[in-house]
Each structure stands twice: as structure tokens, then as C-alpha cells.
Amino acid sequence: MSDDDRDDSRKVGLWVVFSSVAVLLLGVLGFAVVRTMKGPAAPVAQTAAAAASATEAADVLVDYTTTTAALATVYFESGSAALLPDADPALADTVKALAADPGKRVLLSGYHDSTGDPAMNAELAKQRAKAVRAALLVAGIPLNQVLLRKPESTTGTGTEREARRVEIRLVDAQ
Incomplete structure (x- = not known):
């Protein structure tokens, strides 16, 4: 195997590793964003329900x-x-x-x-x-x-x- 073939293999390997890490990080960030957005929804829903109850x-x-x-x-x-x-x-x-x-x-x-x-x-x-x-x-x-x-x-x-x-x-x- 020549040095050029090894360099190409390393580049592909590094590209796969970095891509996998990037996808994993995006998944974790996406989960955190969704979790953060859902967190305040419960109190808002409870507040809306309380307001509706008060209006009734x-x-x-x-x-x-x-x-x-x-x-x-x-x-x-x-x-x-x-x-x-x-x-x-x-x-x-x-x-x-x-x-x-x-x-x-x-x-x-x-x-x-x-x-x-x-x-x-x-x-x-x-x-x-x-x-x-x-x-x-x-x-x-x-x-x-x-x-x-x-x-x-x-x-x-x-x-x-x-x-x-x-x-x-x-x-x-x-």
C-alpha cells in the first residue's frame, strides 16, 4: 500500500469520525432544545387552564x-x-x-x-x-x-x- 493510499484512507476515516461526532452533537443539541421548549409549556398550560376556569x-x-x-x-x-x-x-x-x-x-x-x-x-x-x-x-x-x-x-x-x-x-x- 502506498503512502497516497494510506493518506486517502486516513482522510476518509477522519471524515467518518468527525461526521459521526457532528451528527451526535446535533442530536444532543436538538434534544436539549426540544426539552427546553417543552419545559415551560406545562406551567403555561396550567395557567391557561386556570384562566379558563376563572372565566367559567x-x-x-x-x-x-x-x-x-x-x-x-x-x-x-x-x-x-x-x-x-x-x-x-x-x-x-x-x-x-x-x-x-x-x-x-x-x-x-x-x-x-x-x-x-x-x-x-x-x-x-x-x-x-x-x-x-x-x-x-x-x-x-x-x-x-x-x-x-x-x-x-x-x-x-x-x-x-x-x-x-x-x-x-x-x-x-x-
């Missing part, structure tokens, strides 16, 4: 009678619980009012008309109130400061728009 507990509808005027009103499209862009001023007024009087809570009352399936209408009114609550939570209002009132049906000669609303009232914290 807050979904309890109160039967609260109040004589105070509405601080603000948020209107919705027919058959929708999506907030419209014109809801922003009402939400901002609510945040300012709570900041000025932290001893108060917000009472959200969802309304619906009397036509159609009453159960579906009540659920839509509830979803609208929840949409307003979600926007207030995003704005920094604590969940324990927001109450959802049982959905109410509008009666009388109000407009269709009035039937698709959520009224926001400030009430004393209880």
Missing part, C-alpha cells in the same frame, strides 16, 4: 337590579357578537370611570329582541356581554370587577339596533 366561574349570571343610568352602550350587528370599531369610546369611558372609582364594579347587561327562538336570543345576548367583558379585560380591568347580568329582552317600540346592545353600568362592589 365568572360566567355566572347575576340577577342584579339597578336604577343607575347606563354609563355606556355597545351596539352589535344582527346575529353577531363581534365588537364593532365604534365600541372603543364606550370601553374607554368604562376604563376611565373604574380608574376614577376603584370601589365600583361593571355590570354588563346584554339585550335581545322578542322575535325568534328565545333561548338562542338569550345566548347571543350573553355572548355579546362576554365580548364586551373580554375587551375590558384586555384593557386592564380585573375579572373580579366585571359582572354579567342575565340577558334581557327588549319590549316596546325600540329600534332593532336598541335590541342588539350591551349596557355598561357602574355598581357598588359587593
Whole structure:
């Protein structure tokens, strides 16, 4: 065997050894990265589950009678619980009012008309109130400061728009 053949054999051998070490190191690093990424997921999932549980507990509808005027009103499209862009001023007024009087809570009352399936209408009114609550939570209002009132049906000669609303009232914290 000539020196050139030995040099070629050594080069191939070294190349195989270094390639194997590189693959092994990449595998170990990949495992470490995956393990690191999965580590914090459990607490985040637990936190999300706790938040969902707290929100479900807050979904309890109160039967609260109040004589105070509405601080603000948020209107919705027919058959929708999506907030419209014109809801922003009402939400901002609510945040300012709570900041000025932290001893108060917000009472959200969802309304619906009397036509159609009453159960579906009540659920839509509830979803609208929840949409307003979600926007207030995003704005920094604590969940324990927001109450959802049982959905109410509008009666009388109000407009269709009035039937698709959520009224926001400030009430004393209880």
C-alpha cells in the first residue's frame, strides 16, 4: 500500500469520525432544545387552564337590579357578537370611570329582541356581554370587577339596533 493510499484512507476515516461526532452533537443539541421548549409549556398550560376556569366561574349570571343610568352602550350587528370599531369610546369611558372609582364594579347587561327562538336570543345576548367583558379585560380591568347580568329582552317600540346592545353600568362592589 502506498503512502497516497494510506493518506486517502486516513482522510476518509477522519471524515467518518468527525461526521459521526457532528451528527451526535446535533442530536444532543436538538434534544436539549426540544426539552427546553417543552419545559415551560406545562406551567403555561396550567395557567391557561386556570384562566379558563376563572372565566367559567365568572360566567355566572347575576340577577342584579339597578336604577343607575347606563354609563355606556355597545351596539352589535344582527346575529353577531363581534365588537364593532365604534365600541372603543364606550370601553374607554368604562376604563376611565373604574380608574376614577376603584370601589365600583361593571355590570354588563346584554339585550335581545322578542322575535325568534328565545333561548338562542338569550345566548347571543350573553355572548355579546362576554365580548364586551373580554375587551375590558384586555384593557386592564380585573375579572373580579366585571359582572354579567342575565340577558334581557327588549319590549316596546325600540329600534332593532336598541335590541342588539350591551349596557355598561357602574355598581357598588359587593
